[in-house]
Amino acid sequence: MIDNLPFIACAILVILGLYTLTFKRNLIKIVIGLNLVESGVNLFLITLGYKSNAVAPIYTMAAKEEMVLPTPQALTLTSIVIGLATTALILSFTILIYKHYKTIDASKVRRLRE
């Protein structure tokens, strides 16, 4: 049970994020929801490669043979960088929306539908 705790945490993060995306009307909160999903996925990747009592996978002067799996860490690093880019872009769109509409309430930002 205790071993599965990280996976449960990921699931909770992802579900919280999806809830925020679906029910919140504030554009900033939608971005936060997206980031929650992303953190959940990143945590999931890291958990996959984790091994208790192991060291970082650097062979030079390694204290012992047991190491955590490096691939998921590399994947997570890439994913974090991509997440940063998407968040920056999406927040800049939010700024532009605020400039044009003077609001960040999604229910009022709907000129396209008219």
Added chain:
Amino acid sequence: MINEHLPALVIGLPLLAAFATPLVSKINDKLRNIFVIGILGITLYLVYSLLCNVLNDGIFVYVMGARSTGLTLPSGYKMPVRIILEADAMSVFMAITTAVISLIGAIYSWAFMDKETGKDKFYTLLLILTAGMFGMELTGDMFNFFVFLEITSIAACGLVGFRITRGESSEAAFKTMVLYTLGALFVLFAVGILYGEYDALNIATLASRIQYTMLDKIALGLLLTGLAMKAGAVPMHMWVPDAYAEAPAPVSLVLVVNTQAGLYGLFRVLFSLYGASLSTQTVGWILIILGVLSMFVGVTMALIQDKLKRLIAYGAVSQIGYMLLGVGVGLATLNTPALQEYGMRAMEGSIFHVINDAMYKGLLFLTAGAVIYCTGKRNLNEISGLAHDMKFTSIFFIIGAGAIAGLPPFNGFASKLIIYESVYKFNPMLSVIAILVSILTLAIFVKIFQSAFLGPKLLDVKKEPRSMVLAMLVLSIIVIAFGLFPDVVVDKIVSPAVNALINRMDYITAVLGG
């Protein structure tokens, strides 16, 4: 020498050129345009050589950073450790579509974007988007696929929101970005699940180990949702009309192939990664239902639109449905004798429809762009009698509209006919729906033509510039040529692509060896 490195060059050249574009821009605007068009022209040539190479010698495997480029399993490894690009007939089929469309997009942009500011950024993003699509189509690695998916998402959203002076653009870009990112995160989650289970990221290695356990089903659900979101299938289509309508016309054109790259990812996952291990009936029917819904919802929503590009965008949603329908039928008949009888044919129709759709829908978006460029109006109620001044655009619009509605002798007819015939043998009802949707599409486009191009002259209209006419002309020629000689296209590139999807073992052995 060059032949050895083709897949890497196809991705690398536009990517490097993208970051060189702002520098070239500093010298001269005209030089920059020539530079971008030249790079995309060279890329098209490279993709064409890759196409010939793959069609003659089979699957092209390229290992990034290995001592020799074909060395997938160096010195006794049981599984590939490097990033592998794997180009089979399906990948190069998509890549050639992408290359042609982005070249035409760049030619069209020359005049269309002339009055805008920030053109260096526009061309940079356009090239990055192109490189990202090539990456999605040529990669043989799930995580790599995710990275390229995100590259296209970021570049595409930057282009959708390019006109920052319009609030609507930012609104559309925000919406698109949220859905793209969410879809990509679903894909990443699925990649994580598959990696956790099978300890591999390479598609061929994963395919050789996949068991279709409960976790695999969850991963499949996530991949299906994420990639269908990218492809803009109903019920995840909310972003499509906004993005297509707000993006500058050449970007709408490239976005069409971008959605198709998402669709390609879906087909790759279903056929090459899961393949026969799937419960093909169930998943095939899911695709068919998604397809029918997309066709129907797309066309009914198009009926009530009064903005030209929004209307075409809903038409685009309904055309995605045809591709899902045919491939769904192919998947449902996989592993049964019916595959040879009509399943293959249905898939041929669908895959053929992919390239046709890119051409005629691109043409329609370009004509819509020309209308907006020359009149400054987006609403159909405000334009009338354009045929008086925009003779070329009217003719191109007729060609595009005829093709999207599936009239002979245009290419839409050729592929839709194959879909109708083969799907009829699977389930007559589906075929009837498909024909009904085509008739509704025809009605919609006749209505637009009548209200926008015919009738009294209301507005003072500029003439369409030469580069825009050239771009539309090239697309029209392709539309008519594919409509007149469908057999040649189907035999040369479509049928190898379908075979590449179905013969999953070839895809696996190309990497893992016999």
